[in-house]
Structures are given as structure tokens and as C-alpha cells.
Amino acid sequence: MSGKRKIWIDTDTGTDDAIAIIMAVQFSDVEVVGISTCCGNVPNEKVVQNALFIIDLLKAHVPVFKGADQPLKRDLVPADFIHGTDGLGDLGLDLKGRIPEEGRAHEKMAEVFSAQPGEIELVCLGPLTNLALMILSDPGIIDSLKRIYIMGGLVDLPGNITPMAEFNIWADPDAAGIVFDTTSNITMIGWDTTLKSGSFTLKEFQIIDRSGSDLSKLAMRLQQPRIRWMRENDEEILINLADPLTMSVVLDPDLITKTGYFEMSVNNNDDNEVTRGYIEVMECDDLSQVHFVHSVNRNGFLQLLTQCLTGSKSEFNIYSTDVEKEFLTEERCYITEIMNTETRGDISFARARIVPGVETALHALRGTHEFYYILSGQGVVMINSSTRQVRSGDLIEIVPGSPQKIKNTGTEDLCFLCICRPRFRQDNYEDLD
């Protein structure tokens, strides 16, 4: 008994699903007990190979089960223009010859969920065909699930596949209709949530690749088809990470910044393509209804993604618990690049800034002591549960280990310099004029 949270991932493994799977497998506090594949971004036989490739790449022991090859009633309409013909960026990866486990996914899901009532959290990152098939086989099994997280739908229009609908719901609206008619034990992250909290410029997205790990490089390369498509269609180049954002909410619910509860019913009107996959939403204060996540801490999501892809946080890591989107642009980022002009001898510095009223965590991530010299402003540092007022000229020493909180209780930006080299000694500060 690992004592870890147990999650099952249902996926139409395209490029963003792949990153989400990597996050879950790399995150030490959860155990991925199974993966079920479904047609969606690409045909299911490719989805199976893609999911098996990612599990192989991570040298993980997670059983992968083949699910639905077709939506319940409709024809499959893949999204390979975004994910590539093979679903993983057409990078020439070795995506063939791997064998999934025996058995049909929805039957295995029913078996595993009912054998561990109240223990497993289901994370749906694709069309809901497998979950609907499980419900049709035995409606009561859905009650065995601890929670269902769905990347899909939206509250604020427009959608991505049509103005009225998001792809995962639109691809199999009949399956979605069965799911939402059966349960509201759902936390939903929508396309609108993704645009608000999980959408990055190329420059912002490149933050994850600062460490240059194999997984962060793969995450970058998987974006090639979508960047090519956006260029060809004169769209602004944005990396929309719907599935990784959803997984970040599963892994760290503290990242959620705004939610609401909604009664939801899916429009699966057979012949009206305009409203296909549209979800009627009615906000309420009934906590048993669908819990919709309007927004997520965008910087915190990027930090978690970086951590999962690099095995540790980026070299110099200051992040805030409440950063707005514009703060992430390089110009206003809390962390500017380490400034060579500040280099004195073999010591380099990074300048950081925290706006009033925001709390941040300081990490000595390189496993050695780090020193923060307060340049201007004043705030409160929480170190080992004791608080200390700091102001310009003060020095904070951050020891390796648990993050230490700093809150800017001042009325002006708290700016400080971090000495990035472990060799720096306190008595050298005199020459920091």
C-alpha cells in the first residue's frame, strides 16, 4: 500500500496529453494505476502506441489498455493538424510495435474502480467514450470513483473546435451526455480555463527548457506541428496546454485560483452541427454540482510543469502564489535573466521583484545556501515559522531544504538580488554598492 493518491488516466494521447502523462508519472505523490486510450486527437491505434511510448520513455510500470476506436455514434474527426499525423509531433519517434495489456479499457476500468471503492481518481484528457461505455455496462460503478477530473467543455465561449464547443466534448457529445447525465462528481477544467491559465507565448514556454533536460526538450519539440499550423493560419503563436493544466490541478489543487459550481447538460442534438457539443451551464451554489475551475495560478503551473520535466525546479527559482499573466513576460518576470553586468569576479546575480501583498516561496534549489540582498522595499520573511521584517540593505540567507516564504507587506515592490553562486560569503557584501 503506497499511501499515495491513485489516479487512472483516460487519454487520446496527443502532444499535450503526453506532457500530462509525464507530469503524473514523474510526480512523486501520486501513483498512476492505469491508462486507457481512446480515439480523439488521432485514431486509437496511434493513441495506444503513443501512450506506450511515453511509459517506455519514463521506464515506468503503468498498464495501458486499449479503449474505444470510434465515438459512440459519430465518425472520428481527428485533430492531427495540431498534434501531427502520428499524434506526437511527427518527430520520427519510434511509435510502433508496443503491445497494450489484454482486455477492453472500459471493462478494465470497471473492474479496477469497483475493486478499490473510493480510492481512485479518474483523469479524463480526451473524449469521454470509455467512461460512457463503462457507465452503459454498469451505471453503479461510477460511484466507486473518488473524483473525476475532466479536461473538456467550457463556461465562457468561444470553443476551440467550433465557437460553441471544446474538442473533447464535441468529438463524442453522446458519450459526454451520458457522463454528465449520470454524475456531477466532477472537477472540470475547460478550454476557457486553458486560455486564461495554461496558454503561453513561445518565449514564456521556453522557460521550461532552461535546464535542457531530455523531457523538457521533448515537450518543446512536440509543439512543432501546432506552431507550424498557427503560422500557416496567421494565428498568434500560443502554446495551449489544456491537458498539462488539468493535470497540474489534479497534482496540486492549491494552484486553483477561482472556481464555481454549475449544473451542466450536454447538447447532443444529433443533426445540429452548430450546437454539437455545446454544454448548457447554470451556475449554482450547490457543491454537489460540477466544480468548474475558472482559473489556475499560471506561474505556479509553469513551475510545476518545469519541476516534472526537469526532476527539479529551474536553477534559480522564485515563484509567487498569486501572479497575474502579464508578470510572466520576460520584461516583467519576477526573475530576469542572471545579469552578467552584475557579475563580480566569479559571482553572478539574479534580480527579483515581488509586488506588495504577494507571497512567494524562496528555494535554495541547488542544494547549497543562497543569499538574498534586499535592494529596495520592505516585507516580511517567514523562516522556520518565525517572521522577520526586512528592508533595503538587509541580507536573507536561504538554507537548502524546504521552501521559505517571503511576503511583501510593504507598499512598494520588494526588489532583491540573489547571489547565485554557493561560494559567496556574507562578508563580500561591502562591495555591493
Ligand code: RIB
Ligand atoms: O480541447 C483540448 C483537448 O482536445 C485536449 O485534451 C487535447 O489533447 C485534445 O484532446
Ligand code: CA
Ligand atoms: Ca487530450
